[in-house]
Amino acid sequence: MKVILTCNTSLGAGGQGVCLANAATGLKNLADLTVFCSGNKTPQTNFPVFPLGNSQWSQRLLSTPILRRRNDLAVLLSDLYFDRQVNQQLKSQDCDLIMGVAGQTNLGFKAAKAKGAKAWLYCLNNYLPFMQQQIQQELKVLADSTVATMNPMMLRRFANECQQADLIIVLSEVAKQTFVKAGFAAEKVAVLTPFVDTERFRPTAKTDDVFRVLYVGTIEPRKGLPYLVNAFSQAKIPNSELLIVGGASTRGLRRFMENVLSQNSNIKQEIWNFSQTDPTKVFGQSSVLVLPSVEDGFGLVALEAMACGLPVIVTSQCGAADVVNEGVNGFVVPPRDIEAITNKLVFLAENEAKLVEMGKAARITAAQQTPEVYQQTLNKIFVEQLSL
Structure with missing residues (x-):
């Protein structure tokens, strides 16, 4: 054939x-x-x-x-x-x-x-x-x-x-x-x-005690990044950081990012090419990945993060919700729900043992795919x- x-x-x-x-x-x-x-x-x-x-x-x-x-x-x-x-x-x-x-x-x-x-x-x-x-x-x-x-x-x-x-x-x-x-x-x-390749995307030891929230992907309207930014700001978690990996696709979102970065020292933006660099350099230094998409056929980065031992927070309109077991390896929240994301971030930041346990479960889930x-x-x- x-x-x-x-x-x-x-x-x-x-x-x-x-x-x-x-x-x-x-x-x-x-x-x-x-x-x-x-x-x-x-x-x-x-x-x-x-x-x-x-x-x-x-x-x-x-x-x-x-x-x-x-x-x-x-x-x-x-x-x-x-x-x-x-x-x-x-x-x-x-x-x-x-x-x-x-x-x-x-x-x-x-x-x-x-x-x-x-x-x-x-x-x-x-x-x-x-x-x-x-x-x-x-x-x-x-x-x-x-x-x-x-x-x-x-x-x-x-x-x-x-x-x-x-x-x-x-x-x-x-x-x-x-x-x-x-x-x-x-x-x-x-x-x-x-x-995902679970040899490339693998758990590594975190080298600091910062509660680091990670977003990876193009900053475009359907990805819902402003909801995560607002939720992170609202959470007011001590010793925390929001790391945004990716560039903005529209003029409005570029302006949004300029304002966010100028007003928040604990929100950072970086550009990485994971096809050419070790992805664990980013995933390994993070605590949780959030994919606040209002639309996403899957969101492969969620599975990559899980393979690296991170719990994930995704929306119910993100296909990666298929592999999230609520409260076991991550959380599924309604799209555009800032309060729901805020509550999950605070819960993970205040429950380190649960965060570690969920990260291990996330790795098991990714390894099964x-x-x-x-x-x-x-x-x-x-x-x-x-x-x-």
Whole structure:
């Protein structure tokens, strides 16, 4: 069987790239796999990978100051370019199954299905109109004029992809329910929970006694960082620090961060590339990770933190809630609930023995999400879907 996997990112780069790499490794064990990705460098793998370059128009838009705020258009142009390249490649490629990332594979699906192939839509977020709704709500709260929502054309492409898809694969039960609530049949949506490298992401000894709250990720509207900042400030925990690892994606959030950093000496911002540096340098010096997302298909960083022995606080609209056992390895709070985050932070800061116990439980949970379990789930999906 010939399988084509497509994703408009570099293999292994960032959360999307890691999910792509995991899926590629799993599919390679089941079929004759070819991967199409973006970029110009061909990674060293034991299966064919073809980088298809990047959209020059998207790059020019992002490099033009007056247009830079049109991130929605830049993403759309990038995805359109990538999808067209995949469409061209498929004219000379055999294909029995195509698995493509949501928003990036409308033309690719059409080309593959014209050859009689099955199409699986790989959605790394929640149902995109739900995601759009959450982002727009945040932009009103932030009074941010930056265009950080999805372009209407992207949503139309996504709707076409869903219509063409024989199966939709998501990262969590949380994400699946957003599709089910939108009217999709439950049997059309399969959950493939990600895993992390528990050798790279591992517990290490903390070298100070600061109660350090960690956030890792792009500072964008759907990630809900202002709720964490307000909760941390409200908690007033002695000898504490909030470490924010990541850059801001919108002008309004950049201004927000400038104000926060100028007014709070115990809130810090750093930029780390975990694909090139030891992640334990950050996770190992932290006490708890908080992912206050108002929308997140999974939030792989939560599982990475758990592998490093940190309890986590996530929202009920974050897919990582799937692996959180309330009060055992972390907490699940309602989205946008500052008081709930505050209470959990205070509880962990005042109960060191419980914090340590929950951290150990978190590591056990992460260690159970193995590549073998991932492969078994993928095998099951393969057997059930391709025998229909």
